[in-house]
Amino acid sequence: MSEPTEAQAAVRPMVHSEGVEKWFGRLQVLQGIDLQVKPREVFCIIGPSGSGKSTFLRCINHLEKVDAGRLTVDGQLVGYQERGGRLHELPDKEVCRRREEIGMVFQRFNLFPHMTALGNVMEAPLRLKDENKAAVRERATALLRRVGLSDKLNVYPTQLSGGQQQRVAIARALAMQPKLMLFDEPTSALDPELVGEVLEVMRGLAEDGMTMIVVTHEMGFAREVGDALVFMDQGQVVETGSPRDVISDPQHERTRSFLSKVL
Amino acid sequence: MDDEGAGVAEAPARSRPEAIRAVPVRHPGRWVSGAIVLVVAAQLIHWFVTNKELKLGTVRHYLFDHSILVGVGVTLELTAVAMIMGVIIGVVLAVMRLSRNPIVAGGSWLYVWFFRGTPVLVQLLFWYNLPTVARSLSLGIPFGPSWLPQNPKDLITAFIAACLGLGLNEGAYMAEIVRAGILSVDEGQVEAASALGMPRLLSMRRIVLPQAMRVIIPPTGNETISMLKTTSLASVIAFPELLYTAQIIYSRTYETIPLLLTASIWYLFMTSVLSVGQYYLERRFARGALRELPPTPGQRIRRWVALRRGRALT
Ligand SMILES: Nc1ncnc2c1ncn2[C@@H]1O[C@H](COP(=O)(O)OP(=O)(O)OP(=O)(O)O)[C@@H](O)[C@H]1O
Ligand SMILES: [Mg+2]
Numbered sequence: 001m002s003e004p005t006e007a008q009a010a011v012r013p014m015v016h017s018e019g020v021e022k023w024f025g026r027l028q029v030l031q032g033i034d035l036q037v038k039p040r041e042v043f044c045i046i047g048p049s050g051s052g053k054s055t056f057l058r059c060i061n062h063l064e065k066v067d068a069g070r071l072t073v074d075g076q077l078v079g080y081q082e083r084g085g086r087l088h089e090l091p092d093k094e095v096c097r098r099r100e101e102i103g104m105v106f107q108r109f110n111l112f113p114h115m116t117a118l119g120n121v122m123e124a125p126l127r128l129k130d131e132n133k134a135a136v137r138e139r140a141t142a143l144l145r146r147v148g149l150s151d152k153l154n155v156y157p158t159q160l161s162g163g164q165q166q167r168v169a170i171a172r173a174l175a176m177q178p179k180l181m182l183f184d185e186p187t188s189a190l191d192p193e194l195v196g197e198v199l200e201v202m203r204g205l206a207e208d209g210m211t212m213i214v215v216t217h218e219m220g221f222a223r224e225v226g227d228a229l230v231f232m233d234q235g236q237v238v239e240t241g242s243p244r245d246v247i248s249d250p251q252h253e254r255t256r257s258f259l260s261k262v263l
Numbered sequence: 264m265d266d267e268g269a270g271v272a273e274a275p276a277r278s279r280p281e282a283i284r285a286v287p288v289r290h291p292g293r294w295v296s297g298a299i300v301l302v303v304a305a306q307l308i309h310w311f312v313t314n315k316e317l318k319l320g321t322v323r324h325y326l327f328d329h330s331i332l333v334g335v336g337v338t339l340e341l342t343a344v345a346m347i348m349g350v351i352i353g354v355v356l357a358v359m360r361l362s363r364n365p366i367v368a369g370g371s372w373l374y375v376w377f378f379r380g381t382p383v384l385v386q387l388l389f390w391y392n393l394p395t396v397a398r399s400l401s402l403g404i405p406f407g408p409s410w411l412p413q414n415p416k417d418l419i420t421a422f423i424a425a426c427l428g429l430g431l432n433e434g435a436y437m438a439e440i441v442r443a444g445i446l447s448v449d450e451g452q453v454e455a456a457s458a459l460g461m462p463r464l465l466s467m468r469r470i471v472l473p474q475a476m477r478v479i480i481p482p483t484g485n486e487t488i489s490m491l492k493t494t495s496l497a498s499v500i501a502f503p504e505l506l507y508t509a510q511i512i513y514s515r516t517y518e519t520i521p522l523l524l525t526a527s528i529w530y531l532f533m534t535s536v537l538s539v540g541q542y543y544l545e546r547r548f549a550r551g552a553l554r555e556l557p558p559t560p561g562q563r564i565r566r567w568v569a570l571r572r573g574r575a576l577t
Contacts, residue, residue, distance in 0.1 A: 061458055092462065100460030110455035114473045123469065124459035169455075176459060 012075050014039045014180055014211045015060060019069035022055055022235075029055045031235040032069065037228070040209045044222040044243060047232035048258055053215045056232070057182045060213070061102045062095050073102065074179060100128060103173030107185040109165040111157040117144060117168045118153040121175045128176070136175075143171040147201050163194030167201055174205075181205065183214040199225075217262055223247055231255045321521035325512065326528065334508030335529050341425055341494045341504055346487050348430025353437025358467055360442055371438065378435035384496050387428035391500040394420060421502040429497070433490060440482045444475030484541035488534050495530075505529055 015037040022030035029052045037043040045053050058064040059071060062079040071078045079095065080087040090098075112120050121140035125131060144150055147167035157165055166186055173181060183202065187195040199221050206212060206225050216222060222229055226243040231250070239246055239255045247263075250256045311317065325331055359371035378386070448471050456466035498507035509522040516522075546559070558566065 063454065063457060096457075096460045096462050098460075099458060102458075104455075104458035106451060106455065108451055110449075110451035112452065112455070112470055112474075124456075124461060127465060127469065128460055172459070 011038075013037055013072075014041070014074055015043075015213065016072045017056075017069070018071075020056070020059060020066055020071050021068035022052070022059060022064060023067050029235050030059070033232075033235075033237055035230055035237055035240065037211065037213060039211050041211055041227045042206045042225050043211075043213045044226040044229040045213065045215045045232060046217065046219075046222065046229065046258070046262075047238075051232045052235040053232055054184050057104070057184050057213065057215060060180075060182060061099050061104060062090075073098070096128075100124075100176050101179050103176060103178035103181040105166070105169050105173055105181065105183045105186045107188050109157070109162070109169045109189070111165055111169055111172070113157050116154045116156055117149060117160070117171075120157070120168055121172045124172070125175050140171070140175055143174050144168070146204075147171045148197070161194060162190045163197045166190065166198045170198075170201055170205075179211065181210055181212045183212060183216070185215050185217065187216070187218060219247055219259075219263055231258065233258070316520065317524065318518060318521045321518050322524050322528070325509075325518075325522060325525045328512075328525075330508050330512065331505070331525060331529070334503060334505040334526075335533070337503055337508075338491065338494050338505040339533070341422075341429070341497060341502070342487065342491045344426050345429035345433055345494070346483075346490055348426060349433025349437045349486070349490075350483065352431065352434025353439075353441045354472070356434060356438035357441035357445055358464075360438065361445060375435045375438050378432050383428060383432045383493060384499065386432055387424065387496055387500055390427040391421065391424040393424075421497070421500050424500055425494070425497040425502045425504075428500075429490065429493060433486065436486060437483070440486070441475065441479055444477075444479035445471055447478045448474045481541070481545045484537070484544055488537045488541065491533055491537065492530060495526075 013036040015035075017033045017035050020030055020033040021028065033052075033056055035043075045056070047053050055064055059066050060073060060078065065079060076098070077087075078098075079090055081090055081094075082088075112123065115123060118137070118140055121143055122133075122136050125136045125139070126133060129136070141150070141153065144153060147170055149164060149167055149171070152160060152164060152168075157168070160168065170186075186202070187198050190198065195218070199218060202212070202214070202221070203225050214222075214226070222243045228240065229243040229246045230240040231238045231246060231252075231254075233254050239250060239252050246255065247259060250259055312319070356371045356374060359367050360375075362368050362371075445467075452470050452474065453466055456470045457463075461470070494504050495506040497504050498510060501507065503511075505526050509526040513519045513522040543559070
């Protein structure tokens with residue numbers, strides 16, 4: 001393999017998916033996904049339930065194994081390495097190391113209930129990074145301040161509202177200083193009046209230049225913050241383009257009928 | 264909707280509704296069954312107190328006898344050691360059982376299958392008698408050569424045999440309890456830990472096991488109470504716990520029943536204390552799961568007294 005030249009490196013996509021397929025037993029959940037996410041881009045994915053959006057996100061950090069096709073993050077193959085023209089599975093240690101660079105936020109928050117907000121944010125960097133505790137604490141405190149929770153440092157998740165929990169979860173993911181953030185319907189489990197505060201934090205992240213892939217049903221957010229949008233259905237990318245174009249002028253019948261239901 | 268004028272007029276009456284004073288329903292059946300139980304209990308107590316054969320005076324004499332007290336201490340010690348072994352082995356086996364390596368998982372399964380499928384009594388005898396075989400086979404045992412006794416009736420041998428017999432067996436039961444605890448933790452927790460880059464064992468230790476405790480602790484309390492009684496089996500290998508101590512005394516004095524009663528009183532006392540501890544432990548670990556905890560007996564009594572006093576005042 002030759003080293004990429006300056007020009008190639010500059011346009012190298014953060015995530016590049018070519019013909020990615022995924023099977024669960026005899027059910028094909030991803031049927032050849034082709035897409036590119038550029039650095040600093042906010043990339044939105046929409047689609048009906050069961051279309052494979054979560055599965056695709058989980059492939060990106062290797063929580064699910066890709067069965068066919070090629071999926072790279074920042075130029076590196078996910079879950080495998082190429083040696084002598086053959087694919088070798090990555091050892092667990094390497095898989096973990098690469099996950100450190102990809103933050104993930106879940107629909108159901110998945111905060112650690114036995115730790116305070118600060119504990120949740122500090123846990124992973126404290127165990128995985130070569131930093132002293134004071135530095136980790138300082139960064140965690142700053143992150144919680146950034147998501148507007150500087151007064152909730154020592155509060156346990158059950159004492160927080162859904163919106164506050166999700167903001168802690170975002171801070172927790174950011175604490176590992178990822179280069180890519182994955183959001184899987186981060187506001188779907190929230191009461192309507194709490195959605196705004198989470199989207200606000202995500203908007204701030206986007207403005208700071210974080211590369212983000214966001215599975216969402218929030219069309220307003222996709223339109224205003226998103227740089228690109230794909231519509232997925234039955235494991236396929238049906239339509240892709242700028243959020244404004246796709247939402248206001250969908251080209252495919254399936255996209256049209258989906259949008260008419262969610263808008 | 265309330266008519267405002269009427270609402271104001273009725274306000275004083277409504278703020279203090281009259282307390283209901285109804286005649287309670289009679290339950291003659293309860294009185295009859297209660298009386299039967301009382302009569303049977305009274306007869307038993309009468310037989311107990313007046314029976315010369317029981318020699319309650321002897322019981323009183325031996326209850327705080329020095330060697331009996333030592334036996335009580337040894338029983339507690341054996342219970343503690345066997346339970347600690349059981350918990351450690353149980354955690355290791357449970358984590359092994361959930362391993363993706365089929366040989367490791369299979370080894371754990373085999374262990375549980377073997378130790379749950381054979382009687383503890385047999386296991387105790389097995390460990391106790393193993394040194395005789397081990398010496399002739401000159402087996403290298405991790406505890407080192409000094410462990411192999413010159414005299415098989417050495418106290419240390421009986422103690423180690425008792426610990427091995429009870430602890431290894433307990434490990435098999437604890438493994439199932441810990442496994443159930445681990446499986447009770449939401450999958451999203453492991454997922455979140457993995458997504459942060461935490462390796463499996465780290466997320467097990469830091470994320471899963473602490474949350475599994477709520478499910479693990481209550482049955483572990485039960486196991487401890489049960490272990491306290493099971494230690495009496497160690498008497499068959501001449502390990503001087505409470506029962507064996509009592510046996511030594513009555514083999515000399517022939518006061519069999521009084522000494523068995525003495526031992527029983529101590530077992531009852533110890534299990535009762537553990538049960539109370541268990542009750543409070545469970546309450547503690549139910550925190551966060553239950554919105555409002557049921558009152559403790561102490562709180563219940565205080566509430567009842569306060570209620571009585573309130574009634575007396577009005
Ligand atoms: N672990 C699994 N085993 C078997 N089938 C699975 C598994 N995970 C997902 N599936 C199936 O894969 C399909 C796609 O699921 P996925 O969760 O990716 O959909 P989604 O687009 O995220 O839907 P939603 O909007 O409801 O979250 C569904 O039919 C689902 O039942
Ligand atoms: Mg989903």
